[in-house]
Amino acid sequence: MHIFWENIWKFPKFLISVFIGFFLTAAYPFFQLSKNRKIFYSLSLMIILFAGFIVITLKEMLGYT
Known part of the structure; x- marks a missing residue:
């Protein structure tokens, strides 16, 4: 044991x-x-926008306002 x-x-x-x-x-x-600055900023912006989209969508779907 x-x-x-x-x-x-x-x-x-x-x-x-x-x-x-x-x-x-x-x-x-x-x-x-991320080693290339231009790609790093573009990738960061896309990730932030995607996360924001998911948060807004979940808030609307679940009724949190």
């Missing part, structure tokens, strides 16, 4: 590592694009 609890305590570290690895792998192309 002691080994079972050791494995349970290791799981959160593993889960965090998986999420960080997934984020870094998925975001790597954007990090490469």
Whole structure:
């Protein structure tokens, strides 16, 4: 039973590592694009506009005003 609890305590570290690895792998192309200033600003603007669109859409759909 002691080994079972050791494995349970290791799981959160593993889960965090998986999420960080997934984020870094998925975001790597954007990090490469951000080396060029013009592309970086365009990409940042697109991300902000997309996030704003999602927030406004969810507020309207859920009735939060």
